[in-house]
Amino acid sequence: MNDTAMNDSTTSLAWFHCGKCGSLFESPPGFSEERVCDACERLPGTGVWAPPELEQDTNESSDAGEEFQEDVQKRSIHKKTPKNMMMRFIVVWIFIMAMAVWIRVHFIRLHQEKENREEAHRSMAEGTLADQKIALLNEALPDCHRSLAGFILGGTPEIRNQFVFDPISNAGKMATFYAMNPLEKADATKLGRIAQEPLTVGNERMISTRWEETDGAVFDAVFRNDTGTWKLDWEHFARYSEYPWTLFLAGEGPEEGEFRLLARRLLDGDVEQQAGGRTAIVLMAPVFGKPSEVGEPSPEFVMERRSDAGLLLGAAFAAQAEGKALFGAKEKPMEPDGLVRVRVKIRREAIGDEFKFHLEEVMACHWMSSSNRGYDLEKLRYDIFGE
Numbered sequence: 001m002n003d004t005a006m007n008d009s010t011t012s013l014a015w016f017h018c019g020k021c022g023s024l025f026e027s028p029p030g031f032s033e034e035r036v037c038d039a040c041e042r043l044p045g046t047g048v049w050a051p052p053e054l055e056q057d058t059n060e061s062s063d064a065g066e067e068f069q070e071d072v073q074k075r076s077i078h079k080k081t082p083k084n085m086m087m088r089f090i091v092v093w094i095f096i097m098a099m100a101v102w103i104r105v106h107f108i109r110l111h112q113e114k115e116n117r118e119e120a121h122r123s124m125a126e127g128t129l130a131d132q133k134i135a136l137l138n139e140a141l142p143d144c145h146r147s148l149a150g151f152i153l154g155g156t157p158e159i160r161n162q163f164v165f166d167p168i169s170n171a172g173k174m175a176t177f178y179a180m181n182p183l184e185k186a187d188a189t190k191l192g193r194i195a196q197e198p199l200t201v202g203n204e205r206m207i208s209t210r211w212e213e214t215d216g217a218v219f220d221a222v223f224r225n226d227t228g229t230w231k232l233d234w235e236h237f238a239r240y241s242e243y244p245w246t247l248f249l250a251g252e253g254p255e256e257g258e259f260r261l262l263a264r265r266l267l268d269g270d271v272e273q274q275a276g277g278r279t280a281i282v283l284m285a286p287v288f289g290k291p292s293e294v295g296e297p298s299p300e301f302v303m304e305r306r307s308d309a310g311l312l313l314g315a316a317f318a319a320q321a322e323g324k325a326l327f328g329a330k331e332k333p334m335e336p337d338g339l340v341r342v343r344v345k346i347r348r349e350a351i352g353d354e355f356k357f358h359l360e361e362v363m364a365c366h367w368m369s370s371s372n373r374g375y376d377l378e379k380l381r382y383d384i385f386g387e
Contacts, residue, residue: 018042136198140207143230144223145193148211151232152188164234165224165369174234180244184237184288190214199327202372206233208329217289218334222368235260235369245285248348249298251355256347260367262286262294262339265317277305279313283344291334301359309362311380312373316340316365326366326374341367 014029016037023039036043147163154160157175161167164174195210199222207223207230222233234240239260243253266280280302285295303310319325320340323332335341345361365374381387 133198136205137196137207140198140223140225140230141193141196141209144196144207144209144221147223147230147232148191148209148221149188151234151237152184152186163232165226165231167231170234173240174238177238177240180247181238184219186211186217186219186289187213194218195331197330199329201327201368201370204370206368208331210331210334213289218291219289220334233369236367239286239288239367241285245283245298246295248346249296249355249357251348251350255349256345256360258343258345258363259283260286260341260343262335263313263316263342264297264338265313266300278302279305279310281313283342283346284339286335292336294339299357301357303359306381306385308377309359311377311384312362312365312375313340313342314384315375315380316342340365343367 013026015024016027016035017024018037018040020042021037021040023037025038027035150163151160154163157171157178161171161174164170190213191211192214193209194212195208197208199206199208205225208220209223210218210220212218219237222236223230224233225231241259241261242257243259245259245261247253248257248259261283262285263281263283266282280300282297282300284297287293287295303313305311305314317340320333320335320337325331325333333341342362343364343366344359345363347358347360349356349358362373364370364372
């Protein structure tokens, strides 16, 4: 019994920790001053180290703690990540909105500055143009007065011819015209100018004026620069036609001629559409000094709206209805509503004892001697029909 106990106490061992080298070694339990470390062979001192099973548990506990700590850190990261992403999104969104507002304000400011510059340029241009018009009128009007008075007071064709534009070309026309038509009745001593303005006809500057006599007669006159002197546009002033219109309608004179007349449209827009897109007009001779009076109407002239004549007349009637004058003139036409000025070429055809008249060409929608028609045919055709 004692031997067995002795053997058990002799054979049981315990683990000790060396305080010198840190190694673990086995040795019988109990205090012993002679216990030596197996690794460094020195006296390790006292102190019992946990057995291997306890060390393993401790390591496992440590590993488990580390895993737990890592898990906590990961979850902490996962919890923080959405908040960080949201914060970044908010910052980026605020930056984008701030940039958008800045860009908008910047462009609005640039646009406003551009408009201000353009307005300043327009005002300057208008002011400059107004000054130019005043300067032109101051230069031209004295000549205009002399030319008109000289023409009216001239006792012979030779004297009157000195005051008209392009006198060489007009000399023969004037002689033939006044052989069949009376001289325009106007008293230079009773005339007063009631309106004046520059016109730009094509590339040419002209002066348009309006005059009134004390007895109520009203007429207009256009002046053109002829070698430095402003002279009367005689064809416009005399309402020149190659032959008296009334006699031409009666079958006298040449079968074809050029005439300055007034046109009145017979069909309104609805009827024109019902009539297949045609326009019907009558032509009348003007009465000098009395814009509201006209001669007897001609037979009807019918034309297609798509034709050159139809386009020009349509534009002239539309402008007249709106009170607009040609070439940017400020003065409204003198003629009553529904009448427009035209320069036309008419051909007469004899059929037995009767006559048929053909509108060969609408040469212009005014009475001036310029070749400018008054409207751009190509632009009219494109604006109306897209052609």
